[in-house]
Amino acid sequence: MDRLSEVFSALADPTRRAILARLAEGEATVNQLAEPFPISLQAVSKHLKVLERAGLITRGKEAQWRPCRLDAGPLREVADWVAAYERFWEQRYEHLGEYLQKLQKHGTPQEERDE
């Protein structure tokens, strides 16, 4: 799987998004991250592995502590992709709006013969 797909997959889970939102406020340990969720530490660790593989978080090296940090880079890629998609559609719909006006002025599509 390429990077963008991996990031989208990682983001497709509400628990992982909640973890990222928490990390947007600052680094945290696995225990701190697990606190708000009714799931096991082991399950949280699994989610962290997915996020780490997607490059969305990095983890400290200290064996006991290993705080997690958000890495905004891949999120920016997603945001860029979505922004480009939106911009294209904004322009398309702008042209569709104008085209529909033209169609209505000059008659129904069936009568349109300027092709």
Add this chain to the structure above:
Amino acid sequence: MSDKLTVTMPSDLDVKMVRVFDAPRALVFEAHSKCEHIKHWWGRGNPLDCELDFRPGGTWRFVEHAPDGEAYAFHGEFREIQAPERIVQTFEFEGMPGHVCVETLELTEEGGKTTVTSVTRFDTKEERDGMVATGMSDGAGESYDALDQYLAKLS
């Protein structure tokens, strides 16, 4: 009602776009269903090659020719067509192969104006395989809003 495009990300990785057109629904639907119309708007003012087999299971392919000489190709497949109110299709940019989106278009008419609501979902492999539980619990909604705002700050 505004004729400007509004964009939100309501859940998961859906991108929702709403646009009001000053035209009856049948005409807006028609403009989505035939190359002779699509050529006039889909290319954003650029010349467009259009192939379209407008039926469920049929495919489409558009190539937009940008002023810089580059050609941008897109293709997909119609999954569902209910004239004049609903179109579900896949969307893939050939410049980034493998990123398949599913676009759902809903058309509603009120007072002679048509609202087009498009929801685009990034179709991950996990989703195709049914391994990801889609939808979102209420509890996660707030945390997602926070992430959404964070994404907004980044962009």
